[in-house]
Structure formats: C-alpha cells, structure tokens
Amino acid sequence: MIQRPRGTRDFLPDEMERRRHYESVLRDTAETFGFREVQTPIFEEAELFILRSGPNILNELYAFKDKGDRDLALRPEMTASAMRMFVNGMSNEPRPIKMFYFGQCFRYERPQSGRYREFFQFGAELIGNANPETDAEVIAMAAALIASLGLEGYRIRIGHIGVLRQKLSQAGVPSERTAEVLQRLDKKMYDEAESMMRGCGVSDEQIAEVFRLTETVGGKEVLSEVPGEAGEYLSRVVDILEAMGVADIEVDLGVVRGLDYYTGMVFEAEAPSLGAEKQICGGGSYTLSELFGGEKVFSTGFAIGFDRILLALENEGRTHSPRGLDAYVVTASEDLRLKASSIVSELRGNGIRADIDLMGRKMSKAMKHAASSGARYAVILGTRELETDSVTVRDLSTGEQELVGIPDLVSRMKDHL
Numbered sequence: 316m317i318q319r320p321r322g323t324r325d326f327l328p329d330e331m332e333r334r335r336h337y338e339s340v341l342r343d344t345a346e347t348f349g350f351r352e353v354q355t356p357i358f359e360e361a362e363l364f365i366l367r368s369g370p371n372i373l374n375e376l377y378a379f380k381d382k383g384d385r386d387l388a389l390r391p392e393m394t395a396s397a398m399r400m401f402v403n404g405m406s407n408e409p410r411p412i413k414m415f416y417f418g419q420c421f422r423y424e425r426p427q428s429g430r431y432r433e434f435f436q437f438g439a440e441l442i443g444n445a446n447p448e449t450d451a452e453v454i455a456m457a458a459a460l461i462a463s464l465g466l467e468g469y470r471i472r473i474g475h476i477g478v479l480r481q482k483l484s485q486a487g488v489p490s491e492r493t494a495e496v497l498q499r500l501d502k503k504m505y506d507e508a509e510s511m512m513r514g515c516g517v518s519d520e521q522i523a524e525v526f527r528l529t530e531t532v533g534g535k536e537v538l539s540e541v542p543g544e545a546g547e548y549l550s551r552v553v554d555i556l557e558a559m560g561v562a563d564i565e566v567d568l569g570v571v572r573g574l575d576y577y578t579g580m581v582f583e584a585e586a587p588s589l590g591a592e593k594q595i596c597g598g599g600s601y602t603l604s605e606l607f608g609g610e611k612v613f614s615t616g617f618a619i620g621f622d623r624i625l626l627a628l629e630n631e632g633r634t635h636s637p638r639g640l641d642a643y644v645v646t647a648s649e650d651l652r653l654k655a656s657s658i659v660s661e662l663r664g665n666g667i668r669a670d671i672d673l674m675g676r677k678m679s680k681a682m683k684h685a686a687s688s689g690a691r692y693a694v695i696l697g698t699r700e701l702e703t704d705s706v707t708v709r710d711l712s713t714g715e716q717e718l719v720g721i722p723d724l725v726s727r728m729k730d731h732l
Contacts, residue, residue: 320432321426321432322424322426322431322432322433323431323432323433324431324433328637329637332635332637332638333635333637334621334625336635337464337621337625337635338417338437338621340463340464341417341437341460341463341464341619341621342415342417343463344456344459344460344463345415345439345456345460347459348413348452348455348456348459349413350413350414350415350439350441350456351413351414351415352414352415352416352417353397353400353414353415353416354416354418355390355393355396355397355399355400355416355418356390356396357389357390357418357419358387358388358389358390359387359388359390359395359396359399360385360386360387360388361373361376361378361386361387361388362386363388363395363399363607364376364388364390364391364392364395366395366606366607367394367395367603367606368391368395369494372391374423375391375422375423375424376388376389376391376421376422376423377389377421377422377423389420389421390418390420390421391420391421391422392420392436392618393416393418393420393436393438393618394438394440394603394616394618395603395607397414397416397438397440397616398440398603398604398607398609398614399607401440401442401604401609401612402604402607402608402609405442406604406609406610406612410442410443410444410612411441411442411443411444411449412440412441412442412443413439413440413441414439414440414442415437415438415439415440416436416437416438416439417435417436417437417438417621418435418436419433419434419435419436420433420434420435420436421434422434427592428592428626429589429592429620429622429623429626430592430622430623431622434620434621434622435621435622436618436619436620436621437460437618437619437621438598438617438618438619439453439456439457439617440614440615440616441453441614441615441616442612442613442614443612443613443614444613445578445579445600445613447548447551447552447555448555449600449613449615450552450579450580450600450615451552451555451556451559451561452615453598453615453616453617454471454473454552454556454561454564454582455556455559455561457471457582457584457596457598457617457619458471458561460619461584461595461596461619461624464624464628465628465633466586466624466627466628466631466633467631468586468587468588468627468631469584469585469586469587469595469627470563470565470584470585470587471561471563471564471565471582471583471584472532472564472565472566472567472570472582472583472584472585473549473552473553473564473565473566473567473570473580473581473582474549474566474567474568474569474570474571474580474581474582475541475545475548475549475568475579475580475581476497476571476577476578476579476580476581476599477545477578477579478528478541478542478545478568479497479500479525479528479529479568479571480493480497481542481543482524482525482528483496483497483512483525485521486512486515486517486518486521486522486524486525487515487516487517487521488511488512488515488517489515492511492515495511496508496511496512497571498571499511500525500529500569500571501571505526508525509522512525528568529568529569529571530568530569531566531567531568531569532565532566532567532568532569533565533566534565534566535550535553535564535566537566538550538553538566541566541568545579548579548580549566549580552580553566570582570583577599577600577601578600578601578602578613579599579600580599580600580615581597581598581599581600582597582598582599582617583596583597583598584596584597584619586623586624586627586630588627588630588631589623589626589630592623594620594623595619595620595623595624596617596618596619596620596624597617597618598615598616598618599615599616599617600613600614600615601613601614601615601616602614637689638668639668639688639689639690639691640668640669640670640688640689640690640691641662641667641668641669641690641691641692641728641732642659642662642667642668642669642670642690642691642692642693642694642728643669643670643671643672643684643685643688643690643692643693643694644658644659644662644669644670644671644672644693644694644696645672645678645681645682645685645693645694645695645696646672646678646681646695646696646697647678647695647696647697647698648678648697648698649675651696651697651698651701654696654701655671655696656671658694658696658706658721658724659671661724661725662694662724662725662728665725665729667725667728667729667732669694670688670690672684678695685711686711690711691710691711691712691731691732692708692709692710692711692731693708693709693711694706694707694708694724695707695709695716700718703718703720704720704721704722705718705719705720705721706718706719706721706724707719708724708727708728708731710731
C-alpha cells in the first residue's frame with residue numbers, strides 16, 4: 316500500500332468541512348478591514364526565497380530543476396511571493412495596498428506536533444507607509460482574526476527590532492554579523508548568541524545589557540525603558556490599538572524576528588495551550604521589494620500558522636459540528652426511484668443539501684443510512700404518498716413527521732431549515 320509522504324496529511328470530509336469553515340471566517344474578517352485576497356504560484360524561482368532569507372534556506376527548500384533547467388522551489392512562506400507580485404504588477408497602484416492570502420507552503424524539516432512539511436498559512440500585507448497607524452491597523456486585524464475563530468487563551472506581544480539593532484551596533488557587532496546574532500536571540504539560543512558576540516569583541520557588560528533588553532517585558536509602563544524614538548513610536552502604536560479596542564497588548568523587546576528585512580515594529584501572537592511551541596502568528600514592518608528589483612517601499616505584514624491555530628482551538632475544547640445533509644430522499648419500492656430522482660433534483664436546485672440512496676437498499680436500511688449520514692430530514696416517497704402527490708417528511712432527530720404536497724416541498728423544507 317502506497318502511503319502519503321512524511322510530513323503531509325489527508326483531510327477527510329468532516330475535517331475538510333471544519334477547515335473550510337475556519338478559512339471562511341478568516342477571509343470574512345480580513346475583508347471587514349478592507350483587505351482583498353490575492354493568490355501566487357505554489358512554486359517560484361528558488362532565488363526569490365534565497366534573496367529573502369539567505370542561502371541557508373536551501374536546506375529547508377523543496378528545490379528542483381524543471382525541464383528548462385530552471386532552479387525552482389515550492390514556496391516555504393508567502394511574503395516573498397506577495398512582494399514579488401507587487402513588484403511585477405501592483406507597484407503603480409494607489410496606496411495603501413491591502414492584500415491577504417491563504418495557501419500551502421512547504422519546508423523540509425522534522426515533523427512534530429502542529430508542524431508539517433506541507434502546511435497552510437494565512438497572511439496579510441499592508442504596503443504603504445512606515446507609521447504607527449499602519450502598524451496598529453495590521454496588529455488589530457491579526458487580533459481580530461484570532462478572536463474571530465473563537466480562540467480565547469492567546470496574547471499579543473510587540474517589540475521594536477531597531478532597539479536591539481542599535482544596541483548591537485553600539486556594542487561593536489559588525490553589521491554583517493547582526494542578523495546572525497538576532498536569529499539566535501529570536502530562537503532564544505542565548506549561549507550561541509553570547510558566543511557570537513564575544514567573537515566580535517563585545518564585553519561581558521555589553522552582552523549583559525543586550526540580554527537585559529530582551530527581557531524588557533510588561534505593559535505600556537515599560538515603554539519608559541525603551542530608549543529614543545523607538546519607545547515613542549511603540550507608545551503611539553499602543554495608544555492607537557487601545558483606541559481600536561485591542562486590549563492586553565504586551566510590550567516585549569525579546570520579540571526579535573531575526574530576518575534582515577524587518578526594520579521597526581515586530582509582533583507575535585502566542586497560544587499557551589500549545590505548550591513550548593506556542594507561536595501562532597508573527598510579523599512586523601519591513602522593506603523587501605527592492606531585493607526583487609522594485610522601489611523601496613515600507614510594508615507591514617504577518618502570517619498565521621493555520622494548522623497551529625486549529626490545534627490550539629482543539630486544545631481549548633473548541634469543536635465544529637459538520638453541517639450534514641438537509642434531506643435524504645428514501646423510496647418504499649424500486650418503481651418509485653425515477654420520481655425520487657426528480658424530487659432530489661428539485662431540492663438541490665433550490666439550494667437544499669439533499670442526497671438519495673444510490674446503493675439499491677431496502678427502505679429500512681436506507682432510513683438507517685439516512686440517519687447515520689447526519690441528514691436532518693428524511694423525505695419518504697411511498698405508493699400511498701404518490702397517489703396524493705405527496706411525501707412524508709420525517710425529522711430524524713425527533714421522529715416527528717408530516718405529509719407534505721410535492722409542489723409545496725421546497726418551501727416547507729426551507730421553513731424547517
């Protein structure tokens with residue numbers, strides 16, 4: 316028996332219905348913020364992701380050569396593709412440009428709980444200007460998306476990458492080594508970060524000061540400890556968020572997002588129910604388009620790990636009940652099946668989710684199958700009913716039933732539903 320590839324999943328009908336439900340909730344919420352959906356190819360030129368993340372990303376890419384000897388890769392994330400699309404075809408559009416996307420991404424890494432080699436990402440980008448209003452708008456939408464799914468135990472932490480960049484520069488870390496140190500701090504690999512800083516000649520006192528900054532965590536009051544313009548900027552972002560009704564924002568200078576193109580505000584959302592690997596969303600403000608041949612523009616964006624947030628919902632006991640069928644048409648005898656096909660077609664044509672026995676079951680077995688399928692009503696066609704151009708409509712949860720004329724069946728079913 317051929318098995319699915321490691322790190323991938325099959326989604327059976329109930330799970331697929333659940334996923335589509337939550338996808339639609341995310342899409343609807345994003346649209347209330349004025350964001351519009353876009354879609355990019357699942358594979359791109361490999362250079363796109365190398366330019367964004369550096370050559371080390373090759374170890375995680377599903378990269379290949381096509382028949383034209385071009386180096387391509389399945390996308391490991393979607394921000395690079397979205398910004399490449401902006402450079403190719405949207406750079407002359409009026410700003411701000413608000414877009415969101417949903418799709419599959421691929422990374423060759425060790426599968427674990429909530430992490431797969433094929434995973435799904437919901438993200439958004441706001442391309443326009445570097446200001447507190449833009450950053451607050453994006454954070455507010457991320458918070459609204461998470462809340463719209465019904466997740467309760469989550470928190471949003473915001474920081475400013477410029478604070479640590481400045482501190483590392485003052486301590487003597489060369490600009491070409493800054494990203495490496497930030498990446499270690501981002502992953503909480505403090506021993507490696509310390510070793511790198513020592514290798515750059517940073518003193519113990521300065522290293523301690525860097526670590527102290529990453530431990531600056533609290534409410535709005537800790538912004539007084541954030542030096543210079545960054546503190547004033549974050550204070551303005553928090554003020555706007557409070558005006559928008561986004562409460563309980565935590566200031567955390569340990570939010571690093573260790574990639575070169577992040578320029579200012581950065582943020583993450585966590586779901587403690589996931590344990591140690593609790594991040595469900597991450598983003599910030601950045602410049603990236605110039606790497607892909609476009610003009611330098613300021614953007615703010617984020618990505619939500621769709622698989623991880625669904626797991627967090629499960630851990631909180633959130634369930635989604637499949638809708639099931641509205642009606643299941645059952646016949647008392649074989650000679651009535653033609654009429655039954657006409658009835659089920661009429662129901663479907665009027666937006667009623669309906670099915671009919673296709674296996675030639677006897678009526679009693681067909682009724683059992685109707686109940687097990689999750690249908691709300693059985694529409695029973697027998698010889699006596701047909702004599703009066705009627706059917707019996709039975710509520711499969713209560714057993715109550717009534718005789719309904721076939722011409723009135725659609726309107727009566729809609730009344731019930």
